[in-house]
Amino acid sequence: MGTNITPLANPLPPPxxxxxxxxxxxxxxxxxWYNTLLTIITLGLIYAILKPMLNWFLIQADWEVIQxxxxxxxxxxxxxxxxxxxxxxxxxxxxxxxxxxxxxxxGRWFAGLVLLAVPVLISLFPAFSNVSRQxxxxxxxxxxxxxxxxxxxxxxxxxxxxTLWLLYFPLVILIVRGLAFAEIWMPIVSSSLxxxxxxxxxxxxxxxSFSFPLGVxxxxxxxxxxxxxxxxxxxxxxxxxxxxxxTILFMASVMVPLFLSSGTxxxxxxxxMLGITLFTSAYMAENVRGGLQAIPHGxxxxxxxxxxSGFQTMFYIILPQALRLVIPVLxxxxxxxxxDTSLVATIGLLELLGISRSxxxxxxxxxxxxxxxxxxxLIYWVVCYFMSYGSQxxxxxxxxxxx
Amino acid sequence: MDASQPARKDRSIPLWRDERYLRIFGQIVxxxxxxxxxxxxxxxxxxxxxxxxxxxxxxxxxxxxxFDIGEHLIPYDRSHTYLDAFLVGLLNTVLVSILGxxxxxILGxxxxxxxxxxxxxxxxxxxxxxxxxxxxxxxxLLIFLYIGVFLQFPRIKQAIELPGPTLISNRGIxxxxxxxxxxxxxxLRMLAGAAILACLVGxxxxxxxxxxxxxxxxxxxxxxxxxxxxxxxxxxxxxxxLSLDQPAVQGLxxxxxxxxxxxxxxxxxxxxxxxxxxxxxVVRAGIQSVSRGQIEAAKSLGLSSLRIMQLVVLPQALRVIVPPLTSQYLNLTKxxxxxxxxxxxxxxxxSGTVLNQSGRAVEVIALVMAIYLTISLxxxxxxxxYNRRVRLVER
Numbered sequence: 001m002g003t004n005i006t007p008l009a010n011p012l013p014p015p016x017x018x019x020x021x022x023x024x025x026x027x028x029x030x031x032x033w034y035n036t037l038l039t040i041i042t043l044g045l046i047y048a049i050l051k052p053m054l055n056w057f058l059i060q061a062d063w064e065v066i067q068x069x070x071x072x073x074x075x076x077x078x079x080x081x082x083x084x085x086x087x088x089x090x091x092x093x094x095x096x097x098x099x100x101x102x103x104x105x106x107g108r109w110f111a112g113l114v115l116l117a118v119p120v121l122i123s124l125f126p127a128f129s130n131v132s133r134q135x136x137x138x139x140x141x142x143x144x145x146x147x148x149x150x151x152x153x154x155x156x157x158x159x160x161x162x163t164l165w166l167l168y169f170p171l172v173i174l175i176v177r178g179l180a181f182a183e184i185w186m187p188i189v190s191s192s193l194x195x196x197x198x199x200x201x202x203x204x205x206x207x208x209s210f211s212f213p214l215g216v217x218x219x220x221x222x223x224x225x226x227x228x229x230x231x232x233x234x235x236x237x238x239x240x241x242x243x244x245x246x247t248i249l250f251m252a253s254v255m256v257p258l259f260l261s262s263g264t265x266x267x268x269x270x271x272x273m274l275g276i277t278l279f280t281s282a283y284m285a286e287n288v289r290g291g292l293q294a295i296p297h298g299x300x301x302x303x304x305x306x307x308x309s310g311f312q313t314m315f316y317i318i319l320p321q322a323l324r325l326v327i328p329v330l331x332x333x334x335x336x337x338x339x340d341t342s343l344v345a346t347i348g349l350l351e352l353l354g355i356s357r358s359x360x361x362x363x364x365x366x367x368x369x370x371x372x373x374x375x376x377x378l379i380y381w382v383v384c385y386f387m388s389y390g391s392q393x394x395x396x397x398x399x400x401x402x403x
Numbered sequence: 404m405d406a407s408q409p410a411r412k413d414r415s416i417p418l419w420r421d422e423r424y425l426r427i428f429g430q431i432v433x434x435x436x437x438x439x440x441x442x443x444x445x446x447x448x449x450x451x452x453x454x455x456x457x458x459x460x461x462x463x464x465x466x467x468x469x470f471d472i473g474e475h476l477i478p479y480d481r482s483h484t485y486l487d488a489f490l491v492g493l494l495n496t497v498l499v500s501i502l503g504x505x506x507x508x509i510l511g512x513x514x515x516x517x518x519x520x521x522x523x524x525x526x527x528x529x530x531x532x533x534x535x536x537x538x539x540x541x542x543x544l545l546i547f548l549y550i551g552v553f554l555q556f557p558r559i560k561q562a563i564e565l566p567g568p569t570l571i572s573n574r575g576i577x578x579x580x581x582x583x584x585x586x587x588x589x590x591l592r593m594l595a596g597a598a599i600l601a602c603l604v605g606x607x608x609x610x611x612x613x614x615x616x617x618x619x620x621x622x623x624x625x626x627x628x629x630x631x632x633x634x635x636x637x638x639x640x641x642x643x644x645l646s647l648d649q650p651a652v653q654g655l656x657x658x659x660x661x662x663x664x665x666x667x668x669x670x671x672x673x674x675x676x677x678x679x680x681x682x683x684x685v686v687r688a689g690i691q692s693v694s695r696g697q698i699e700a701a702k703s704l705g706l707s708s709l710r711i712m713q714l715v716v717l718p719q720a721l722r723v724i725v726p727p728l729t730s731q732y733l734n735l736t737k738x739x740x741x742x743x744x745x746x747x748x749x750x751x752x753x754s755g756t757v758l759n760q761s762g763r764a765v766e767v768i769a770l771v772m773a774i775y776l777t778i779s780l781x782x783x784x785x786x787x788x789y790n791r792r793v794r795l796v797e798r
Contacts, residue, residue: 028521029523029524038520038525039524039525042525043524046528226429226430228430232433232434239772241779242733242775242776242779242780243737243772243779244740244741244751244775245737246740246741246751247768247771247775250768254758254764254768255764255765258451258764259447261450335538339540339541342540342542342543343540343542343741345542345744353540369547369551373543373550377543377544380540380543385534388537
């Protein structure tokens with residue numbers, strides 16, 4: 001009679017833990033006497049830190065110095081009548097980002113809306129009051145349009161989006177620098193005029209895009225069965241990883257002119273880019289090597305069984321999988337590099353940190369150190385934080401951890 | 404007959420398609436291209452140097468430096484040679500690195516544990532701290548600490564006095580410091596004796612522990628022995644080996660005690676808090692890698708939470724922690740070179756001055772890179788040794 005147990009069709013989920021506010025506080029803040037003590041001490045600490053900070057932010061801080069110098073901080077001495085080129089780069093970015101969102105993400109309406117709101121919100125800050133207010137709206141419009149295209153066309157646009165991302169970085173450098181044959185509407189802007197956040201981004205982009213092929217080559221070289229190639233790669237990677245970036249930047253700025261035969265040496269920005277590329281490629285190589293090592297050996301054997309040559313195995317079977325694995329790590333490298341570009345201030349380039357120091361060197365702004373440094377820290381922080389958040393999401397969506 | 408079969412086959416392959424020769428040939432071509440490239444660079448460099456009337460060589464290291472260095476651990480003034488200047492810089496780098504590593508490890512462990520606390524307030528405070536520090540450049544932090552904090556302290560006349568007495572002003576922080584008296588040498592010898600005694604106790608107890616299978620806390624008691632012996636020595640001597648020198652404001656400067664310059668403090672503090680944020684994440688990941696079941700099992704065996712940490716969690720967590728911790732230590736050591744931006748005379752800053760004065764760019768940069776490389780190799784060799792020791796726990 002009662003012996004046969006039928007499984008429930010819809011078993012209820014386990015009951016969720018539910019606390020009242022008091023219960024939650026008891027569990028998380030006052031569960032034992034030392035926990036209570038800890039809570040009280042931490043509250044005191046937070047008060048001690050927060051009170052002077054808020055006081056300074058709301059009452060003492062004077063953000064006029066940012067407002068006056070916002071253009072210097074953003075683009076350095078880039079000529080005013082050419083600024084539309086920077087905006088063009090941003091439009092392109094908005095278009096590609098919108099397209100990718102439409103092709104890959106599709107859902108996540110809330111996150112998308114937040115991203116759309118960011119340019120508008122930034123332009124509302126008093127510091128940016130000198131910047132045109134229509135630009136964020138144009139940016140949003142472009143992003144929405146391309147999002148629509150990506151949404152409607154779907155999968156066929158994937159290849160387009162990937163190509164655009166790959167083309168974007170060289171294109172940005174071209175647009176910012178100008179074209180020799182199109183003197184009239186895109187005259188060349190000497191790199192000595194690049195500065196501020198623009199230069200920070202350009203150095204990062206150049207570092208990543210140039211060090212990528214070099215890093216892949218070094219990673220393959222380190223795993224090569226030919227001892228000469230392997231040892232040269234290992235030596236390069238270990239030497240570069242053993243010395244600080246400043247020394248390499250110094251070498252690039254002092255010794256590169258010596259290494260070249262004669263004539264005018266490459267300008268300082270180019271030399272800094274060279275130093276950054278040499279430095280990053282060693283780290284890139286190690287990351288790519290990690291990806292290569294994660295590919296199971298069966299893949300090589302299967303490729304061999306199909307009669308593919310060594311090169312074919314590498315380029316059609318192994319590298320595409322390995323590079324997919326290292327995308328999140330590359331984003332991490334991008335973040336690290338973005339922070340590390342601040343070191344070029346020590347060889348006299350005017351990127352975000354360098355230009356802030358030169359602004360603060362003017363007598364009328366000497367007393368605004370805190371404002372300026374907090375402002376640029378905030379810029380670095382926002383960019384890095386959101387990129388690392390993005391890399392975590394990407395890691396999840398690529399399922400890297402689950403392999 | 405059969406044995407000669409493969410040999411004849413080999414001969415039938417022409418030389419240019421035999422993979423064994425191709426591999427060697429390919430490597431030779433690669434090396435030739437590499438050396439030709441490097442050769443062109445070096446030739447250009449030599450030609451350029453000759454044009455400037457310079458030659459390569461490290462003879463210039465014996466020339467009088469002629470510049471002062473604010474902080475030196477060995478005797479130094481402007482009449483010493485460039486070599487001495489380099490040594491001063493190197494010692495400063497080593498000093499900051501070692502102090503930085505010690506403090507960053509302590510702070511990193513505290514924040515890593517706080518990040519795992521049950522107390523949600525402590526946990527979120529640690530999280531905010533870590534997320535903030537991880538996402539700003541170290542150089543910005545250093546310059547901010549230097550200009551925005553340590554140079555903003557009041558002038559010496561209005562120096563803040565903390566108990567100790569510790570004087571804080573925009574010229575740095577002065578703390579009380581011991582000055583060796585005439586019995587200091589004797590006391591050092593006593594300390595050496597105490598250390599030997601402590602080692603004897605430590606080794607003896609650990610031998611006893613291995614024999615009986617009991618946990619003897621060998622090195623804890625060794626350390627206690629050392630402390631007791633050192634204290635007895637201090638009391639037994641007729642006068643104390645160190646006399647306390649207290650800092651005091653004298654006109655426009657602080658006399659007595661030990662002054663820590665703003666540059667040194669900013670560099671140390673910046674490196675410590677920045678690196679500790681990264682170490683905190685390393686520690687957290689290591690502890691989280693020990694599965695909960697292990698801890699629950701240890702609890703059900705009746706171990707106290709301290710013993711669980713010592714016997715179950717730490718040995719397993721250390722295996723995960725040590726390799727990334729090594730790279731954080733290496734980063735900290737390399738990051739000391741950022742002091743060039745705030746003017747603390749460590750290796751890179753000193754070599755920059757030497758380079759500007761002597762014009763010997765090639766030699767100076769090569770030397771500096773070689774030194775950093777050596778420091779990195781030594782650190783990683785030590786940490787690899789430690790890693791192998793920790794790994795021995797593995798069954």
